Amino acid sequence: MTALAVDCQKLSVRYGSVQAVDELSFSFAPGELFGLLGPNGAGKSSVLSVLCTLRKPSAGEVRVAGYDVQKEARAVRKHIGVIFQDVTLDDRLSGRENLELHARIWGIDPAHRRARLQEAIELCDLASAIDRQTRTYSGGMKRRLELARVLVHQPRILFLDEPTAGLDAQTRRHLWQHLQTLRQEHGLSVLLTTHYLEEAEQADRVAIIDRGRLIALGSPDEIAAQVPPATTPPPPRGRLEEAYVHLVGRDLREEEAGTRDRLRDALQRKGRGGKLR
Amino acid sequence: MRRFGEIVFALCQRELLRFLRERTQIYSALARPLLWLVLLGSGMQGAFQDETGTDYMRFLLPGVMTMSILFGGLLSGVSTVWDREFGFMREMLVAPISAFSIVGGKLLAGALVTSLQAFITLAFAPWVGVQLPWIAFALALPYIFLTSIGVVAMALCIAARMRTLEGFGSLANFVALPLFFLSASMYPLRHVPSWMRPLVELNPMTYAVDALRQIVGGQGHWSLAADTAVLTLFALSLSAAAAFLFRRES
Numbered sequence: 001m002t003a004l005a006v007d008c009q010k011l012s013v014r015y016g017s018v019q020a021v022d023e024l025s026f027s028f029a030p031g032e033l034f035g036l037l038g039p040n041g042a043g044k045s046s047v048l049s050v051l052c053t054l055r056k057p058s059a060g061e062v063r064v065a066g067y068d069v070q071k072e073a074r075a076v077r078k079h080i081g082v083i084f085q086d087v088t089l090d091d092r093l094s095g096r097e098n099l100e101l102h103a104r105i106w107g108i109d110p111a112h113r114r115a116r117l118q119e120a121i122e123l124c125d126l127a128s129a130i131d132r133q134t135r136t137y138s139g140g141m142k143r144r145l146e147l148a149r150v151l152v153h154q155p156r157i158l159f160l161d162e163p164t165a166g167l168d169a170q171t172r173r174h175l176w177q178h179l180q181t182l183r184q185e186h187g188l189s190v191l192l193t194t195h196y197l198e199e200a201e202q203a204d205r206v207a208i209i210d211r212g213r214l215i216a217l218g219s220p221d222e223i224a225a226q227v228p229p230a231t232t233p234p235p236p237r238g239r240l241e242e243a244y245v246h247l248v249g250r251d252l253r254e255e256e257a258g259t260r261d262r263l264r265d266a267l268q269r270k271g272r273g274g275k276l277r
Numbered sequence: 278m279r280r281f282g283e284i285v286f287a288l289c290q291r292e293l294l295r296f297l298r299e300r301t302q303i304y305s306a307l308a309r310p311l312l313w314l315v316l317l318g319s320g321m322q323g324a325f326q327d328e329t330g331t332d333y334m335r336f337l338l339p340g341v342m343t344m345s346i347l348f349g350g351l352l353s354g355v356s357t358v359w360d361r362e363f364g365f366m367r368e369m370l371v372a373p374i375s376a377f378s379i380v381g382g383k384l385l386a387g388a389l390v391t392s393l394q395a396f397i398t399l400a401f402a403p404w405v406g407v408q409l410p411w412i413a414f415a416l417a418l419p420y421i422f423l424t425s426i427g428v429v430a431m432a433l434c435i436a437a438r439m440r441t442l443e444g445f446g447s448l449a450n451f452v453a454l455p456l457f458f459l460s461a462s463m464y465p466l467r468h469v470p471s472w473m474r475p476l477v478e479l480n481p482m483t484y485a486v487d488a489l490r491q492i493v494g495g496q497g498h499w500s501l502a503a504d505t506a507v508l509t510l511f512a513l514s515l516s517a518a519a520a521f522l523f524r525r526e527s
Contacts, residue, residue: 052371077373088364092295104287105372107280133298 003066005030005157005189006051011060013046013212020046022212023060028191028205030156033183035203036193039248043212044193045085045161051191052082052159065156078106081150085161087142091135095126095145098134099152106153116152123178124148140171147178151186160192164199176202197241206240210248223247281381284374288382289389292356296390306390310345310398314338314405331495335407339489340462342395342417343482346424347457349394351449353387354432358445376524380433384516387429388422395421402493409493416492423508424485430515437522462486466498481511 004027013021021043028034038044049055051064053073062069065079089098099120103113121130124144134142143163150158164172176199182188192203200206201220208216208223216223224239227246296302318337325333360366369379399417402409432449439445460482461469469477477483488504491497497504 054367054370074373077371080371082367082371084364084367086364086367088366088368090291090295090365091363092298093291097291097294101287101291102368105284105369105374107283107373 007063009061012058014058026207030189032204034191035200035206038209042209079156081155082159089134095130102149120148157189201240284378285381289386292386306394310341313341342398343485345394350391350428351432354436357436380520380523388425391425392421420488427512430519433519456482
C-alpha cells in the first residue's frame with residue numbers, strides 16, 4: 001500500500017503565545033491536487049513550513065511521503081519539491097547554472113545530470129534565455145525556471161506557496177497547463193496555497209482554514225454545496241469563491257481586523273461593566 | 278563524507294562565481310589595502326623611522342594584510358544575509374543536506390576570496406619598497422588562510438543572527454574597528470599602555486599580525502608556534518560556533 005502524500009494529524013504551531021495553527025488535521029493521497037485556502041494570517045504559511053521541514057510542529061504528527069517530518073526530515077526533503085512565494089533563484093547565476101547547482105546539491109548522479117537538465121530546460125521553455133543571469137528574467141520566466149528546477153530531483157510531492165501571485169493572466173494559465181501536464185505524466189501530488197479561488201476550483205479537494213483551524217474540507221463542489229444558495233441573483237464569481245466568503249466572512253484581515261476586534265472587545269467589556277454596576 | 282565534500286564544493290563554486298561577477302567588489306577589495314599602504318605608509322614612513330630606526334613599510338605591511346582579512350572577511354557575511362533576504366537560503370534549507378555543508382561552503386568560499394585579497398596585498402610589497410624572499414610568500418599563505426577562516430566564521434556567526442543588511446553592516450563595523458585598532462597593526466606592541474595590553478593580547482588579530490610580521494622580516498613578540506596555536510584555536514572555535522548557530526536556525 002502506498003503511503004498518503006501528506007498525513008497531518010492534530011498539528012499545532014505556536015509562536016510564543018500566538019497559536020498560529022490549532023490541532024489541524026487533513027491528508028491527501030498520491031496524485032491528488034490539494035488546495036489550502038484561507039485569509040491572510042490564517043496559518044497557511046505555518047502549515048507549509050512544517051510540511052517542508054523548515055519548522056518543527058509544536059504538537060501533532062505530520063508525515064510527508066510516509067516519513068515523519070521531525071524524525072526523518074532528510075528523507076522528506078528528498079521526496080518533496082517546494083516553490084516559495086518569493087523567488088529563491090540565485091539572481092547572479094544563469095538559468096542553467098541554477099539548474100546545475102540544484103542537481104549537485106540534490107546529489108543527482110552525474111551520469112543522469114545532463115539528461116535531467118536538458119529535460120528541465122525544455123520543460124520551462126527557456127532554451128533561448130537559459131544562459132542569461134536570472135536577474136534579467138521576468139517574473140513569469142523566473143517561476144517557470146523554478147518549476148523546472150524543482151523537478152530536476154523528481155520529487156513525489158510538490159508544495160506551491162501562491163505560485164501565481166503577481167503574475168499576469170497569460171502566465172498564470174500557462175503555469176497551470178504545465179502543472180496539469182506534470183501531474184498526468186509523472187503522477188505528482190500537489191499541495192498549493194492560493195488567493196485565486198478560480199484556481200483552487202481545479203483542485204481535487206480543498207481545505208479552508210481560518211485562525212489556525214480547519215473550517216471546511218472537501219471537493220470544491222462539496223464545499224460549495226455546504227452553503228445555502230444565494231437568494232439574490234447568482235454572482236458572476238465562482239461557486240467556491242461564494243462559499244469561501246460565506247465561511248470566512250467578509251472582514252479584512254490583519255491590522256484592520258485586529259483594530260476592529262479590539263474595539264469590539266472594548267465595547268463589550270464596557271457594556272458588561274455597566275450592567276454589573 | 279564524499280557527498281559532504283561535493284556539496285561544499287558546489288556551494289563554494291557558486292559563491293566564487295557571484296564574487297567574480299561583481300566587479301566593483303573586486304576593485305574595492307584591491308584598492309583598499311593599496312590606499313592604506315601607499316598613503317598611510319608613505320606619510321608615516323619618515324617619522325617612524327626617526328623614532329625607531331625600522332622601516333615603517335615593512336612594519337605596516339602585515340597590519341594592512343590583517344586589515345584586509347578582517348574587513349574582507351567580515352564583508353563575506355553579507356552574502357549570507359543577502360541569501361536570506363532574497364530567498365536563496367530557503368532553497369538550501371529545504372535541500373537534503375546538513376547545515377554543516379551550508380556553513381562549509383560559505384566558509385571555504387569566503388576564506389578563499391579573503392585570502393586572495395590579503396595575498397595580493399603581500400604581492401605589492403616590492404612596489405612599496407619592501408623586498409621579500411620567495412619563502413616569505415609561501416610561509417605567509419597558511420597564516421593568511423587560517424586567519425581568514427576565523428574571520429569569515431565570525432562573519433557567519435553575526436550573519437546567523439541578523440535579518441537585514443543594514444543590521445549586519447552596522448554590527449560588523451562595530452566589531453571590526455576595535456579588533457583592528459587593538460591588533461598592534463599600526464603601532465609596536467611594546468609601547469602599548471598597561472590598561473590596553475590585556476585587550477590587545479586577547480585579540481586573535483594580534484597574533485595574525487605578529488606571525489605575518491615575523492614572516493616578512495620584522496620583529497615578533499611571541500614565537501611563531503604560539504601564534505599558530507592561537508590562530509588555529511580561533512579558526513576552529515569560531516567555525517564550530519558558526520555551524521552551531523546555523524544548525525539551530527535550520
